[in-house]
Amino acid sequence: MNHIKFQSDRELDLIAVGRLGIDLNPNEINRPLEESITFTRYVGGSPANIAVATSRLDLKTGFIGRVADDQFGTYITNYLKENNIDTNGIVVDKSGAKTGLAFTEVKSPSECSLIMYRNNAVDLKIEPEDISEEYIKKSKAILISGTALAASPSREAVFVALEYARKHGVVVFFDIDYRPYTWKSEAETAVYYSLAAEKSDVIIGTREEFDTIEHLTSPETKDDFVTAKHWFDYNAKIVIIKHGKEGSYAYTDEGDKVKGVVFPVVPLKTFGAGDSYAGALIYGLINDFNIAKAMEFGAASASIVITTNSCSASMPTVGQIEDFIATAKKE
Numbered sequence: 001m002n003h004i005k006f007q008s009d010r011e012l013d014l015i016a017v018g019r020l021g022i023d024l025n026p027n028e029i030n031r032p033l034e035e036s037i038t039f040t041r042y043v044g045g046s047p048a049n050i051a052v053a054t055s056r057l058d059l060k061t062g063f064i065g066r067v068a069d070d071q072f073g074t075y076i077t078n079y080l081k082e083n084n085i086d087t088n089g090i091v092v093d094k095s096g097a098k099t100g101l102a103f104t105e106v107k108s109p110s111e112c113s114l115i116m117y118r119n120n121a122v123d124l125k126i127e128p129e130d131i132s133e134e135y136i137k138k139s140k141a142i143l144i145s146g147t148a149l150a151a152s153p154s155r156e157a158v159f160v161a162l163e164y165a166r167k168h169g170v171v172v173f174f175d176i177d178y179r180p181y182t183w184k185s186e187a188e189t190a191v192y193y194s195l196a197a198e199k200s201d202v203i204i205g206t207r208e209e210f211d212t213i214e215h216l217t218s219p220e221t222k223d224d225f226v227t228a229k230h231w232f233d234y235n236a237k238i239v240i241i242k243h244g245k246e247g248s249y250a251y252t253d254e255g256d257k258v259k260g261v262v263f264p265v266v267p268l269k270t271f272g273a274g275d276s277y278a279g280a281l282i283y284g285l286i287n288d289f290n291i292a293k294a295m296e297f298g299a300a301s302a303s304i305v306i307t308t309n310s311c312s313a314s315m316p317t318v319g320q321i322e323d324f325i326a327t328a329k330k331e
C-alpha cells in the first residue's frame with residue numbers, strides 16, 4: 001500500500017510527455033567516442049525510455065510529443081506502437097525541425113557520457129494546442145520530463161498539461177531530467193523547474209538535479225530531508241532523491257523516510273539507470289506497492305538495464321524483474 005490516490009476508472013495508466021529522440025550507442029565499447037566506428041540506433045529520450053519501460057511492465061501507456069516529418073519520426077512512432085504505446089497524442093511536426101540525437105560514449109563502465117545533437121530539436125516544438133484535456137483526463141497519471149521546460153513552446157505545453165492533470169485528479173510524476181546544454185542559464189532552469197515541481201505529486205531526481213533547482217532559493221542546501229520537505233508545502237507526496245550506485249531515498253509528506261535497496265551488478269554502462277528505475281517505480285506505485293517495494297522494483301530494473309548496451313530496447317518485463325530479485329535474494 002502507498003498513499004498516492006490514483007483514479008481507478010481511467011483508460012490509461014500513464015501518459016509520458018516530452019522528448020522522443022534517437023540514441024546511437026557505439027558497438028565497440030570501452031573506448032572513447034572518437035574511436036567508435038559503428039553504432040546501433042535505438043529510440044531514446046528520457047520520457048520515451050520511461051514510456052517503453054512502463055508499457056513493457058503492462059501499464060497502459062500513452063505519449064504526448066512531437067516527431068519530425070521524416071523517416072526518423074516514422075521509426076519512433078512505429079517503435080512506440082510495436083511496444084503497445086498509445087500514439088494518439090503524438091503530432092507530426094511540419095516546421096522542418098529534426099529529431100534530437102544522442103551519441104553515447106562508454107569509455108569504461110563507470111565513465112559514460114553523451115554528445116547530443118539538438119539544434120532545432122523537434123521535441124521542443126510541442127505546442128500548448130497539442131495538449132488535449134480529453135486525453136489527459138483519460139489517464140491515472142502523467143510523467144513530465146524536465147527537459148521539456150527548457151524552451152517555448154514546449155515549456156507552455158507542459159504547464160497546460162500540468163493544469164489539466166491537476167484539474168482532473170491525474171497524478172503528476174516529475175522526473176527532473178536535467179540536461180545542462182538544453183538551457184540558457186542556471187537561473188532560468190531553477191525558475192521553471194521550481195514552478196513544475198510545485199505542481200507535482202512525485203518528484204524524482206538525483207542529488208545534483210535537486211541542487212540545480214534549489215540554487216537560487218537555498219544554494220547551501222545539500223541535505224535530502226531539507227530538500228524533500230520544501231516540496232511538501234506544495235503538492236508533493238513523495239520526493240525521491242537518487243544517489244547512483246549508493247541507492248536512493250524516498251521521503252513522504254507523512255514523515256516517512258525509505259532507503260531503496262541497490263542490486264550490485266557489473267555494469268556495461270551506467271546510462272539508462274534513471275529511466276528504467278523511474279519506469280519500474282511508477283509501475284509499483286500505480287499497482288499500490290508500498291514505497292520500499294516500488295523502489296526495489298526500480299533498482300532491479302536499473303540493474304538489468306545497465307548490464308546491456310541499450311536503454312529502451314532492454315526495458316524488462318514484470319517476470320524478468322521478479323526473477324532477477326528472487327535470484328539476487330538467494331545469492
Ligand SMILES: Nc1ncnc2c1ncn2[C@@H]1O[C@H](COP(=O)(O)OP(=O)(O)OP(=O)(O)O)[C@@H](O)[C@H]1O
Pocket residue numbers: 206242243244245246247248260261262263264265267270271272273274275277298299300302303306
Ligand atoms: N552502478 C550501479 N549498480 C547498481 N545499481 C545502480 C548503479 N547505478 C545506478 N543504479 C540503480 O539505479 C538507480 C538510479 O540511478 P542513478 O542515481 O544513477 O540515476 P540517474 O543519474 O538518473 O541515472 P542515469 O545515469 O541514467 O542518468 C539507483 O538508485 C540504483 O538503484
Ligand SMILES: O=C(O)C[C@@H](O)[C@H](O)C(=O)CO
Pocket residue numbers: 019021023043044045046047049102114271272273274275311
Ligand atoms: O534522454 C535522452 O535524450 C538520452 C537517453 O535516451 C539516453 O540514453 C540517456 O541518457 C539515458 O539516461
